[in-house]
Amino acid sequence: MNSTDLELLSAYLDGMLTAEEISAVEARLAEETALRRELESLRATVALLGDLPDLQSPRDLRLTRAMVQPYSQRRPPIALFSALSAAAAFILIAVGVIGLTSSQLPAPDSAQVAFAATETPAFTATITVDATLATESDPAVESLSLEIAAGNDATDAISSSQRAAETSQALPMAAAATDSALVMQAPAEMNDLMPELTEGAPPAPELQIMQAFGGAAADSADTQGSAALNYAAEAEVAAPASAPPGQESGMAAGSIAAMPVPQGTMPPPTASPMATQPPPTRALTATVTASATHTSTPTDTATNTLTPSATPTSEPTAEPPVMREETTAEAPAETVFVILIMAGVLLLAATVAVYLLRRTR
Amino acid sequence: MVGKTRPTPDNEPTLIARAQRGDLDSFNVLIQFYQNAAFSLAYHILNDSDSAADAAQEAFINAYRRLNGFRGENFRAWLMRIVANQCYDALRRIKRQQTISVSDLPDAEYDDGPALVDSGDTPEEYAERRQLAQAVQDCISALPEDQRIVLVMSDIEGLEYAAIADSAQVALGTVKSRLSRARAAVRDCLQGFRELLPSAYRLISDES
Numbered sequence: 001m002n003s004t005d006l007e008l009l010s011a012y013l014d015g016m017l018t019a020e021e022i023s024a025v026e027a028r029l030a031e032e033t034a035l036r037r038e039l040e041s042l043r044a045t046v047a048l049l050g051d052l053p054d055l056q057s058p059r060d061l062r063l064t065r066a067m068v069q070p071y072s073q074r075r076p077p078i079a080l081f082s083a084l085s086a087a088a089a090f091i092l093i094a095v096g097v098i099g100l101t102s103s104q105l106p107a108p109d110s111a112q113v114a115f116a117a118t119e120t121p122a123f124t125a126t127i128t129v130d131a132t133l134a135t136e137s138d139p140a141v142e143s144l145s146l147e148i149a150a151g152n153d154a155t156d157a158i159s160s161s162q163r164a165a166e167t168s169q170a171l172p173m174a175a176a177a178t179d180s181a182l183v184m185q186a187p188a189e190m191n192d193l194m195p196e197l198t199e200g201a202p203p204a205p206e207l208q209i210m211q212a213f214g215g216a217a218a219d220s221a222d223t224q225g226s227a228a229l230n231y232a233a234e235a236e237v238a239a240p241a242s243a244p245p246g247q248e249s250g251m252a253a254g255s256i257a258a259m260p261v262p263q264g265t266m267p268p269p270t271a272s273p274m275a276t277q278p279p280p281t282r283a284l285t286a287t288v289t290a291s292a293t294h295t296s297t298p299t300d301t302a303t304n305t306l307t308p309s310a311t312p313t314s315e316p317t318a319e320p321p322v323m324r325e326e327t328t329a330e331a332p333a334e335t336v337f338v339i340l341i342m343a344g345v346l347l348l349a350a351t352v353a354v355y356l357l358r359r360t361r
Numbered sequence: 362m363v364g365k366t367r368p369t370p371d372n373e374p375t376l377i378a379r380a381q382r383g384d385l386d387s388f389n390v391l392i393q394f395y396q397n398a399a400f401s402l403a404y405h406i407l408n409d410s411d412s413a414a415d416a417a418q419e420a421f422i423n424a425y426r427r428l429n430g431f432r433g434e435n436f437r438a439w440l441m442r443i444v445a446n447q448c449y450d451a452l453r454r455i456k457r458q459q460t461i462s463v464s465d466l467p468d469a470e471y472d473d474g475p476a477l478v479d480s481g482d483t484p485e486e487y488a489e490r491r492q493l494a495q496a497v498q499d500c501i502s503a504l505p506e507d508q509r510i511v512l513v514m515s516d517i518e519g520l521e522y523a524a525i526a527d528s529a530q531v532a533l534g535t536v537k538s539r540l541s542r543a544r545a546a547v548r549d550c551l552q553g554f555r556e557l558l559p560s561a562y563r564l565i566s567d568e569s
Contacts, residue, residue: 010539016538050517052401053494054400063421
């Protein structure tokens with residue numbers, strides 16, 4: 001039996017031939033006994049195979065839920081999970097450490113300063129300092145003063161000193177603070193001398209936050225409040241004094257008004273601690289020094305000094321009347337960083353523990 | 362026609378629909394019904410109980426995952442093609458490993474092979490049937506692999522040429538020729554077991 005005939009017969013059994021092929025095969029089958037016998041043996045074989053009983057599966061093949069879980073769920077990629085988790089932990093720790101470190105170190109360049117000069121003779125500097133950055137640095141103030149200096153015009157400053165002083169009384173000059181920004185408007189009347197503006201007044205809400213922290217918080221808060229008021233008071237005093245245009249032309253009066261204190265008891269100027277500070281040049285020089293700290297971290301002291309002075313000797317910053325003042329959100333920031341570090345360490349520990357547990361299982 | 366009418370579970374469409382919605386219990390009812398058939402197909406191809414059970418198990422898992430691709434054709438045929446494909450994979454694995462040849466497996470651990478499903482016959486009848494089944498299995502496993510798979514899928518499982526060609530990834534004509542050669546080879550092989558064969562088969566064979 002050649003393979004062609006075999007294929008024909010096999011396909012004939014399966015009904016897989018065309019009508020023509022069927023006719024041809026059947027014609028041959030009628031004549032060829034050997035072909036007929038071949039066909040019957042194949043038919044019997046196929047029937048035998050088809051009648052084979054099923055075999056008994058040696059085990060139950062029903063599926064469990066675990067078998068049909070996707071691979072990713074069946075074998076959770078514990079390594080990947082651990083890696084991600086550990087990475088997150090390290091990021092937390094890194095952020096915490098960096099934040100904590102930089103909050104204790106000066107960061108002169110980090111303050112963002114926006115300067116705006118008003119149309120009035122008095123210059124209004126609007127200083128926006130990112131709250132977190134503001135807490136970090138006292139040297140930052142140097143850049144502030146540079147910015148302010150840029151707007152100076154000596155002659156204008158002198159001639160308009162009186163108006164400026166009035167403005168300083170009239171204008172609501174406030175330290176307006178948001179959660180993250182400290183905005184200080186400092187109308188500064190200037191001569192060719194540069195006032196040094198070294199600090200922003202703290203916003204009232206954060207004063208209260210500060211009170212909640214820090215051991216010496218209550219004291220400093222009080223000091224702060226009075227300090228802020230003192231700015232305004234001194235500005236009032238200073239302004240009329242600076243009114244005569246010719247008087248001590250080399251000097252300029254600067255003032256800062258800050259309104260961070262809800263309770264508006266205005267202390268007399270003499271009540272200010274600053275009054276005890278020997279004024280370099282009478283009232284013409286308004287020295288506003290507000291320093292705010294955690295008393296525990298003097299390095300964080302930020303000094304806001306608006307120092308118009310005729311002579312270098314008059315610079316009061318050499319011995320600033322230290323009025324400790326909590327700058328914005330410093331203590332909370334540190335706390336947050338510490339919490340971040342702790343959370344990172346905890347996450348890392350948990351990650352290692354979970355990883356080891358899964359490995360050993 | 363090759364295809365045989367096979368029993369199906371009464372509520373098969375319902376069970377399939379439920380399984381497609383993720384009801385594993387319904388799918389397990391289907392498995393209970395088809396697991397011997399799936400195992401048998403795999404055993405005829407792989408000629409090893411453990412390998413066959415593994416392949417059938419994997420096939421059911423694959424079937425469950427692919428169940429939404431089932432579009433209401435013949436479920437048994439659909440399932441058996443998955444089993445056959447699983448067997449192809451198993452054969453490839455075995456070849457790669459080169460540790461064992463499929464035909465050597467019974468020698469390595471010879472037994473009477475898997476039990477037959479109970480069909481209510483007497484012990485004598487059962488023994489006879491089992492001997493015959495073993496003879497057929499021996500003849501099948503003597504076939505070249507490509508012929509064996511085609512023969513098993515067609516004549517034992519009753520799948521159609523097209524499905525076999527699709528599963529084996531060969532042309533229809535290739536299925537046709539492989540099948541014819543496999544049938545002839547099995548027929549010739551079975552002559553050595555004449556005493557086991559049904560009388561009808563014996564009569565026909567005697568003529569040749």
